[in-house]
Structure formats: C-alpha cells, structure tokens
Amino acid sequence: MAQNATLTLNGKSYDLPVIKGSTGPDVVDVRKLYGDSDVFTFDPGFTSTASCESKITYIDGDAGVLLHRGYPIEQLAEHSTFLEVCYLLLNGELPKASEFADFEKTITYHTMLHAQFDRFFSGFRSDAHPMAIMTGAVGALSAFYHDSINVDDPEQRRISAHRLIAKMPTIAARAFKYSVGQPFVSPRNSMTYAENFLHMSFSVPAEDWVSNPVLTRAMDRIFILHADHEQNASTSTVRLAGSSGANPFACIAAGIACLWGPSHGGANEEALNMLMEIGTVDRIPEFIQGVKDRKYRLMGFGHRVYKNYDPRAAVMQKTCHEVLAEVGHGDDPTLKVAMELEKIALNDPYFVERKLYPNVDFYSGITLRALGFPTTMFTALFALARTVGWISQWKEMFEDPQRKIGRPRQLYTGPLRRDYAPLETRG
Numbered sequence: 093m094a095q096n097a098t099l100t101l102n103g104k105s106y107d108l109p110v111i112k113g114s115t116g117p118d119v120v121d122v123r124k125l126y127g128d129s130d131v132f133t134f135d136p137g138f139t140s141t142a143s144c145e146s147k148i149t150y151i152d153g154d155a156g157v158l159l160h161r162g163y164p165i166e167q168l169a170e171h172s173t174f175l176e177v178c179y180l181l182l183n184g185e186l187p188k189a190s191e192f193a194d195f196e197k198t199i200t201y202h203t204m205l206h207a208q209f210d211r212f213f214s215g216f217r218s219d220a221h222p223m224a225i226m227t228g229a230v231g232a233l234s235a236f237y238h239d240s241i242n243v244d245d246p247e248q249r250r251i252s253a254h255r256l257i258a259k260m261p262t263i264a265a266r267a268f269k270y271s272v273g274q275p276f277v278s279p280r281n282s283m284t285y286a287e288n289f290l291h292m293s294f295s296v297p298a299e300d301w302v303s304n305p306v307l308t309r310a311m312d313r314i315f316i317l318h319a320d321h322e323q324n325a326s327t328s329t330v331r332l333a334g335s336s337g338a339n340p341f342a343c344i345a346a347g348i349a350c351l352w353g354p355s356h357g358g359a360n361e362e363a364l365n366m367l368m369e370i371g372t373v374d375r376i377p378e379f380i381q382g383v384k385d386r387k388y389r390l391m392g393f394g395h396r397v398y399k400n401y402d403p404r405a406a407v408m409q410k411t412c413h414e415v416l417a418e419v420g421h422g423d424d425p426t427l428k429v430a431m432e433l434e435k436i437a438l439n440d441p442y443f444v445e446r447k448l449y450p451n452v453d454f455y456s457g458i459t460l461r462a463l464g465f466p467t468t469m470f471t472a473l474f475a476l477a478r479t480v481g482w483i484s485q486w487k488e489m490f491e492d493p494q495r496k497i498g499r500p501r502q503l504y505t506g507p508l509r510r511d512y513a514p515l516e517t518r519g
C-alpha cells in the first residue's frame with residue numbers, strides 16, 4: 093500500500109511519498125520538497141540519505157549480511173570465481189557456461205596495454221606510491237582508448253567496462269614493478285585472472301613465478317571480497333563524477349583517489365602498520381588505552397554500515413589462516429597480535445557499546461603480506477578488485493532513465509552580501 097510521510101513546517105503540511113525497496117529501510121522521497129516548500133534536507137556524511145536506486149548490492153549492517161545481486165558473499169567467496177562475480181555484478185545474473193566462456197575470453201584478450209602506455213609509467217619518480225601511479229595511469233587510459241568513451245553508447249560503455257576489468261591487474265602489477273625497480277611482465281592468456289596478476293607481479297626475467305593453487309585461490313577470493321560494497325565513498329565519487337557525463341576512465345580514476353584515504357581503502361595499509369607497531373601481545377592493553385583516550389583509532393575496526401561482524405572479515409580471517417599455513421608462517425606474530433586484539437576488543441565495553449567489529453581490512457594486510465606484497469600495494473589491490481563494482485554502478489546509473497547530474501545543496505553559514513573594499517582602505 094502506498095504510504096506518505098507528513099512534514100509540518102511553519103504551520104503548513106507537506107506529503108512526502110514513502111518508497112519501498114525489495115528489502116531494507118523504506119525511503120522518504122524528498123525530491124519535490126525544495127520546489128514545494130523552499131527548504132533543503134541537511135545530511136552531511138549522508139548518514140540518512142539514499143543517494144540513488146540500485147539493484148546491485150545489498151547490505152544489512154545490523155545482521156552482518158552482504159548480498160551481490162541477491163547472492164550472499166560467503167557463497168560467492170566459497171563457490172564462485174572473481175570473473176564470475178564480475179559478470180554477475182555487471183549483468184545482473186550468473187552466466188551460463190557459454191556466456192562465461194565468452195566473457196572470460198573477452199577479459200583475457202583485453203589485458204594488454206597499448207605499448208606507448210608503458211612509457212607513461214617512467215614519468216613517475218621511482219619512489220612513487222602505487223596508488224599515486226594508479227590514479228594517474230587509470231585516468232590516462234582515456235587518452236589511449238578514446239574509441240570507447242562515448243558514454244551515451246551502451247556498446248562503448250560495455251567495452252570500457254571490459255577494458256577496465258581486464259587492464260587493471262596489468263596496471264597494478266606495473267605500478268608494483270615500477271616501485272621495486274623490476275622490468276614489467278606481460279600478461280599470459282593461458283592463465284586465470286588471479287594467476288595472471290600474481291605472475292605479472294612476481295615473475296622476473298631470471299625466474300618465472302611458480303603457480304600455487306592455494307595462493308591463487310586466496311588472491312581470487314580477496315578480489316571477490318572487495319568487488320562491490322554499494323554506495324560507499326569511492327563508489328559515490330564514481331557515480332557523482334559520471335553524472336556529469338565524464339568518461340569512464342576519468343570516473344574510475346576519481347574513485348581510486350577517494351579509495352586511497354585511510355578511512356576507506358587506505359585502512360588495510362594502516363591496519364597492518366598498526367599491528368606491526370604493536371608487535372607483541374603484551375603491548376595490546378597499552379594500545380587499547382590509547383584508542384580509548386582517542387589518540388588514534390583501531391584500524392580495520394568499525395564501519396559506517398556494519399554494526400555487526402563484517403561478513404567479509406570472517407572469510408578473510410579464514411583465508412588468512414590458509415595462506416599463512418601454505419607459506420609456512422602459521423605462527424606469524426602479527427596474526428597472534430590481530431587475534432588477541434580482536435578478542436579483547438570484542439569484549440571491551442568501549443567497542444561493544446559503539447558496535448565496533450573487525451572489518452574486511454583487519455586481516456587482509458597480514459594475508460597480502462604473506463602473498464608477497466608490500467604494504468604500499470594493499471590499497472592498489474583493493475582498487476583493482478573494486479573496479480568492477482565502480483563500473484557496474486556507473487553503468488547502472490547510465491541505464492537509469494531518471495539520471496540527473498549530482499548536485500547537492502548546502503546550509504550556508506558564511507557572510508551576507510558585502511561590498512568590496514580596495515586594498516589600501518583595509519585596516
């Protein structure tokens with residue numbers, strides 16, 4: 093049954109339609125409020141605002157549930173592959189065998205970069221952070237692939253999405269190779285997506301990287317866990333940039349820039365640095381006291397939406413144990429610190445009252461380090477995996493007939509109109 097909310101303002105009543113989703117909280121539709129009443133709604137940080145309609149990802153933060161197109165993340169992480177999840181996010185349904193074979197071939201055959209693009213990397217300083225390189229390099233894709241940047245053409249949108257998913261591992265691996273002073277390694281069409289990425293990251297001219305099914309599966313699962321997360325800061329950035337009609341490569345570069353922040357994707361790097369700084373279990377109480385005294389935050393803990401255990405963190409913790417056992421680091425002291433810290437935090441009133449639980453970043457750093465990546469690569473790997481989420485959300489926005497340029501309003505508290513005074517008259 094259609095429902096309305098009523099807002100009473102200065103003695104006048106306004107009926108606001110209430111819209112139901114397939115699940116989750118209803119929304120109060122305020123789109124006509126300003127036109128009808130001359131007031132804005134005020135919600136910095138968007139804590140109570142649905143910025144768009146979407147059919148891609150659903151999170152129930154209180155229950156700790158994450159669904160992609162309806163499928164629970166635990167099932168996808170256990171039974172699916174990253175490329176299948178990419179197809180699902182982009183197209184709405186799991187692929188049939190023939191559809192998947194076509195998709196896998198398309199992505200595989202788009203992994204190479206234009207030869208001139210490789211020279212682009214050498215413009216960066218050798219100590220550049222991989223995320224700085226990623227932001228610049230991905231934005232530069234629009235200079236190399238301008239045959240797919242007409243955003244009004246669905247076929248060009250599809251090609252750009254495929255190019256981004258395919259080329260991101262090649263760009264991320266090159267950002268890594270550049271930062272460690274090793275030559276670039278070309279993609280191999282005989283390898284799977286995750287295998288290829290590990291090969292491009294760890295093969296050197298003198299020695300090929302040797303494929304390991306446990307580590308390859310772990311890499312693929314880490315990609316699945318980061319693939320999409322509804323309207324988070326970087327996804328909202330991609331949508332906002334895209335709403336002006338900017339090309340998809342530029343929009344994804346904007347998303348990467350936003351992801352880099354320590355409150356968002358940058359937390360995986362910060363979380364491992366924090367665990368290493370704590371160093372030993374006996375130093376945890378002193379560290380926890382520092383959190384309570386608000387000197388710093390417990391990185392890899394807390395989430396705007398999850399007020400329960402992040403379901404991605406549970407899968408990540410399991411993957412972490414598998415990887416550490418495989419590489420012979422089962423007694424890694426950082427893992428011991430992480431597990432003890434988690435146990436203490438989950439029982440401490442400070443964290444319990446604020447509903448602070450481990451998020452995906454708490455165990456991802458230890459896992460990525462065991463796979464052989466330096467901390468500076470962690471957020472770049474997050475960007476690689478999130479690209480499919482960003483581009484799926486961007487594509488959905490273009491398919492929405494109600495698309496409008498994103499243009500928030502503000503509560504202005506600055507000076508009122510005043511007249512310019514010439515410099516010499518200012519005391």
Ligand code: CMC
Nearest residue numbers: 355356357359389390391392393394395396446451452453
């Ligand atoms: N450590 C200590 N206290 C915290 C933490 C934390 N990690 N997170 C939140 N709080 C406290 C905060 O001080 C506040 O307490 P009080 O009400 O007494 O002032 C309360 O919890 C609510 O915090 P908030 O900042 O209003 O919550 P938010 O929803 O705006 O922030 C967050 C969400 C993720 C930015 C925050 O939890 C945080 O900074 N966490 C650490 C960084 C991190 O791990 N980020 C990765 C997020 S998951 C990966 C991704 O999707 O990007």
